[in-house]
Each structure stands twice: as structure tokens, then as C-alpha cells.
Amino acid sequence: MGKYAHLKGEISGLSRQALTRLREEGLPATPDYFQIFFEHYAGVNPALSRDIHALESIDETSLDVLYQRHFPAVDGQSLKLQEESQKMVALILERLSATLDQFGDDRQQKLESLKEQVSQGHVSLETAVHILGDEIGAVAREYGKMRSSLQESLHRMEALRQRYEELGQRARRDFLTGLLNRQVLEEMLQEICLGEHRHPLGLVAMDIDNFKEINDTYGHLCGDSVLKLFARKLGEYVRRDDLVFRFGGEEFIVILPQTNLAATYQLAEHIRRHIAEHVFHLEAGGQLSADISLRLTASFGAASHVAGESHESLLARADQAMYASKRAGRNRTTIAAHPEHP
Numbered sequence: 001m002g003k004y005a006h007l008k009g010e011i012s013g014l015s016r017q018a019l020t021r022l023r024e025e026g027l028p029a030t031p032d033y034f035q036i037f038f039e040h041y042a043g044v045n046p047a048l049s050r051d052i053h054a055l056e057s058i059d060e061t062s063l064d065v066l067y068q069r070h071f072p073a074v075d076g077q078s079l080k081l082q083e084e085s086q087k088m089v090a091l092i093l094e095r096l097s098a099t100l101d102q103f104g105d106d107r108q109q110k111l112e113s114l115k116e117q118v119s120q121g122h123v124s125l126e127t128a129v130h131i132l133g134d135e136i137g138a139v140a141r142e143y144g145k146m147r148s149s150l151q152e153s154l155h156r157m158e159a160l161r162q163r164y165e166e167l168g169q170r171a172r173r174d175f176l177t178g179l180l181n182r183q184v185l186e187e188m189l190q191e192i193c194l195g196e197h198r199h200p201l202g203l204v205a206m207d208i209d210n211f212k213e214i215n216d217t218y219g220h221l222c223g224d225s226v227l228k229l230f231a232r233k234l235g236e237y238v239r240r241d242d243l244v245f246r247f248g249g250e251e252f253i254v255i256l257p258q259t260n261l262a263a264t265y266q267l268a269e270h271i272r273r274h275i276a277e278h279v280f281h282l283e284a285g286g287q288l289s290a291d292i293s294l295r296l297t298a299s300f301g302a303a304s305h306v307a308g309e310s311h312e313s314l315l316a317r318a319d320q321a322m323y324a325s326k327r328a329g330r331n332r333t334t335i336a337a338h339p340e341h342p
Contacts, residue, residue, distance in 0.1 A: 182247050193305060201255070201305040204318065205247070
């Protein structure tokens with residue numbers, strides 16, 4: 001059963017914790033949100049738990065970002081598996097919520113009635129003891145059935161997850177750099193921009209300067225190696241909650257949750273300076289007859305989402321600002337113009 005194998009008798013309690021947390025946060029009990037908090041309380045996903053603790057506040061936008069990061073989506077080849085898994089989780093949630101509510105309400109009513117009858121002398125203490133014994137037995141049987149049902153369903157979910165996880169990873173990642181790809185970027189941005197998020201969202205676009213000269217001088221295989229090294233360093237320079245994408249060619253995008261325009265600009269400058277100061281080393285082999293060391297620069301555009309703005313507009317503004325940096329001499333950051341019609 002994979003990462004859930006050690007839970008066994010804890011499943012019902014963890015499920016109750018996850019549902020209770022969603023209710024406390026005023027969030028819908030969707031399969032995605034349930035999985036986030038189930039794995040958080042189960043302690044099976046330390047990276048997810050760290051990200052949850054780091055959130056200043058929890059809302060649908062922040063949970064959507066967490067889900068995209070920690071639970072890979074699937075491509076068309078495995079869409080049927082994903083749909084089956086989602087239906088299963090939804091059914092479990094529906095049954096669990098109903099069972100927990102009825103479980104508590106029914107027992108509470110019976111115990112209140114018994115208490116009243118004893119106090120009024122309608123039921124003897126001896127009889128009350130027998131009734132309570134029966135109730136305790138019923139509770140144990142109902143709890144056992146609920147736990148068995150959940151464990152069986154989680155076994156099936158784990159089997160499905162293992163079948164589509166590998167395909168999902170490939171569909172989300174750029175084949176060369178391993179970063180999230182353009183399709184995931186646009187899907188995530190569209191969902192965020194269409195939703196009602198209460199926190200600012202920053203976006204940085206960047207493009208390696210004079211990359212064509214590297215390809216022309218050292219060959220395209222060397223250029224590919226440079227892209228890999230650049231992507232690796234970029235991942236080191238961003239914050240833990242930021243998301244890095246390869247947009248295409250030598251262009252990269254960073255999404256910055258809960259970040260206003262001023263902070264977005266500052267992070268872009270932080271990355272730009274570190275890139276310019278770093279020396280990229282490529283070892284001999286393939287098209288390279290000897291080791292080489294390169295210094296790179298990149299041009300940046302910084303933008304912040306405006307309420308009502310489409311994801312296409314946000315990307316376009318950041319891209320235009322990045323090309324303005326190119327025209328101004330490269331190796332600099334330009335703040336995007338405010339949209340005329342959000």
C-alpha cells in the first residue's frame with residue numbers, strides 16, 4: 001500500500017482531522033484539499049507539511065498551488081485513471097462525512113435520552129448499564145466497519161496512484177531541464193487568475209542573453225548543457241514556495257505566491273545578480289574538446305497580477321517587460337506596465 005501502509009488503525013482519525021481542518025478553514029471538502037490535509041496529518045509528506053506551516057494564511061489559491069507542487073497532474077494517457085481515483089475519493093468523503101455526523105448525532109441523542117430516563121426513575125441503573133454496554137459494542141462495530149471500508153478504498157487509491165504517477169511526472173516536466181513545463185504554467189495561471197484569490201501574485205519572466213552565440217560557437221549539445229545548468233542554479237536562487245518553469249527555448253518563468261510587485265522586482269534582481277556572478281563550468285566531451293567556463297547574464301521582466309486580469313495578459317506583460325530589458329542593453333530587470341484593461 002506504499003506510503004499509507006503503516007497507518008492501518010489511524011486512517012479514520014486522520015480522515016476526521018482532515019475534514020475538521022477543512023471545516024475550520026471554511027474550505028470545501030474536495031478530494032484535492034482532503035488529500036493535502038490527510039497526508040499532512042499522516043506525516044507521510046514532510047515537504048508538504050513544511051509548506052503548509054510556512055503559509056501565512058490558508059485559502060483555495062494557496063492550496064491549489066500546494067496541490068500542483070506536491071501531487072503531479074496526469075496527461076491524456078492516464079486521464080481515465082485520475083478520474084476514477086477522484087470519484088473514489090469523493091465517494092469516500094461523502095460516506096465518511098455522513099458516517100461521522102450520524103455516528104455522533106445518533107449516539108448523543110440516545111445517551112441524552114437514557115440519562116433523562118435514569119434521572120426520572122423510568123430506567124434502573126442495572127438496565128442503564130446493560131444499555132450502555134450494548135451501545136459501546138455498537139460503536140465498536142460501526143467504527144470497525146468504517147475503518148475497514150477506508151482501508152480497502154485507500155488500497156485501491158494507492159494502486160491507481162502508482163499506475164499514473166510516472167506518466168504524470170513526465171507530462172508535467174520539461175524533458176531537458178526537468179522543470180515544470182509551459183502547459184502546467186498556463187493551466188495553473190489560468191486557474192489562479194479565474195479564481196478569487198485574496199493575496200498578491202508575482203510573476204518573473206527571464207531570457208538568457210546572447211544564447212544563440214553559445215549554440216553557434218560550441219554547438220547545440222553544449223547549449224542544452226547550459227540550459228540544464230541554468231535551470232539548476234535558478235532553482236537554488238528562488239524561495240521555497242516559488243514555482244519555476246521552462247517557458248520555451250532559453251526563456252524561463254517564476255511564479256511567486258503571496259508576493260507584491262515590489263517584492264517581485266527585488267527577487268528578480270536577486271536572481272539576476274547571482275546569475276551574472278556565477279561561473280558555469282562545462283566539462284569536455286561530445287562537441288567540446290576541452291573544459292570551458294562561461295559567464296551568463298539574463299534579461300528580466302517583473303509583473304504582478306491585477307484583479308480581473310487574464311493569465312494571457314499577465315504573461316504578455318511580463319514578457320514585454322523582459323524584452324524591454326533586452327532593448328535597454330540586457331542584464332537588467334524591467335517592471336511591467338500596468339494593464340490597460342484588466
